[in-house]
Amino acid sequence: MAKWYLPTEHQLITVVALDTGSQLELQWIFSAYGKLNDRTVFRAYFDYSALIPTLTRYIPSAWIIEREIVDLFGVQIEGTQPGLMLDSDSIQAPLRKNK
Numbered sequence: 319m320a321k322w323y324l325p326t327e328h329q330l331i332t333v334v335a336l337d338t339g340s341q342l343e344l345q346w347i348f349s350a351y352g353k354l355n356d357r358t359v360f361r362a363y364f365d366y367s368a369l370i371p372t373l374t375r376y377i378p379s380a381w382i383i384e385r386e387i388v389d390l391f392g393v394q395i396e397g398t399q400p401g402l403m404l405d406s407d408s409i410q411a412p413l414r415k416n417k
Contacts, residue, residue, distance in 0.1 A: 319346060319360045323376055327351060328358070330373070333383045335391055337415045341365055342393055346373065364393065366414070372396040390414075 322328075327350060334345040341363045350356040364370050372395055373380040384395045385402035392411025404410065 319373075320376060322358075323348070325377075330377050330380060331357070333373070333380070333387065335387045335413075337391060337413060338363070339415050342370075342391055344370070344387075366391075366393055366416075368393070370395045372398060374398075 328348045329351060331347040331349050334347065336343040336345070342365075343361060343363050346360045348358045348360075350358070370393060372384060374384065374397070381398070382402070384398045385400070387393065388395055388398050388400050389403040390411065390413040392414050404412075
């Protein structure tokens, strides 16, 4: 993805996180500037205990999406701290199936 992404040609639309029950699937969805309905989706699967690489070194605004995923699924993304959406006394990883 890092070799493909060009900030002058692509924008990050969102990152979708799906709990498969045994792994976390992440989908990074991009669109091309000036090209209606031109979308590119990158998919990867991670074990819950894996350290997931961050996208923020290429797209700084991805920090908010990554913090949501950390809070809602209880996974680790490189350099990302929990606590954006959930307080420490909240139910942890509420969208994770095996918790």
